[in-house]
Amino acid sequence: MKGGREQARVLNATQSQLSESEVLVNAENIADQMFDITYGTRKATVSAAYRNANDYIPEGASSPITIDMSNMAERLMDLTKDYNGKPLSYMFSGGKEFFTGRGKDAKNAFETAAARGLRNEFGG
Numbered sequence: 001m002k003g004g005r006e007q008a009r010v011l012n013a014t015q016s017q018l019s020e021s022e023v024l025v026n027a028e029n030i031a032d033q034m035f036d037i038t039y040g041t042r043k044a045t046v047s048a049a050y051r052n053a054n055d056y057i058p059e060g061a062s063s064p065i066t067i068d069m070s071n072m073a074e075r076l077m078d079l080t081k082d083y084n085g086k087p088l089s090y091m092f093s094g095g096k097e098f099f100t101g102r103g104k105d106a107k108n109a110f111e112t113a114a115a116r117g118l119r120n121e122f123g124g
Contacts, residue, residue: 004030004033004034004037005122007026007030007033008027008030008118008121008122008123009122009123011023011026011027011030011122012122012123027118031118053065053067070088073088074087074088077090
């Protein structure tokens with residue numbers, strides 16, 4: 001993370017020498033690197049607890065223990081009026097269509113908020 005912050009400071013200091021598109025490409029690369037580091041750290045931390053479950057694999061089993069959370073997710077969906085009785089896949093369908101249609105304003109708002117957050121964090 002420290003390296004990403006340093007890269008962002010350097011980019012901020014040299015942005016006047018770059019075109020807007022070069023600044024954006026570099027900023028996106030820095031953001032991607034920082035996201036990957038954060039995601040990797042969180043994933044490793046969470047995965048450690050799941051690896052403990054593998055201690056209970058019967059001897060000779062060929063695959064690790066898997067935990068199917070779909071029943072719980074479907075029960076939680078049934079608690080809401082909009083999702084009651086719908087399959088779990090319903091939660092994951094339509095996202096692309098939403099953000100290219102009616103949700104375009106929401107997408108723009110998310111992107112603006114993300115850009116503002118990066119500027120607040122790294123200057124600009």
